[in-house]
Amino acid sequence: xxxxxxxxxxxxxxxxxxxxxxxxxxxxxxxxxxxxxxxxxxxxxxxxxxxxxxxxxxxxxxxxxxxxxxxxxxxxxxxxx
Numbered sequence: 759x760x761x762x763x764x765x766x767x768x769x770x771x772x773x774x775x776x777x778x779x780x781x782x783x784x785x786x787x788x789x790x791x792x793x794x795x796x797x798x799x800x801x802x803x804x805x806x807x808x809x810x811x812x813x814x815x816x817x818x819x820x821x822x823x824x825x826x827x828x829x830x831x832x833x834x835x836x837x838x839x
Contacts, residue, residue: 780795
């Protein structure tokens with residue numbers, strides 16, 4: 759059975775191997791592939807960051823963290839909470 763430690767070690771070494779293969783076999787041989795890879799990574803990373811931001815905001819809203827501005831407006835308007 760694979761332990762969590764073995765899984766993390768294999769994951770990290772695989773990522774390092776992937777970076778080395780990309781740099782030595784793709785980036786240094788074909789500059790257009792390098793540029794397209796960078797733009798693809800930028801688009802995917804940006805979309806993932808936006809989705810993560812929205813998901814964390816929704817989770818915070820469910821726990822009442824994101825509603826602090828609405829609570830302060832409610833208090834200034836004379837409401838009691």
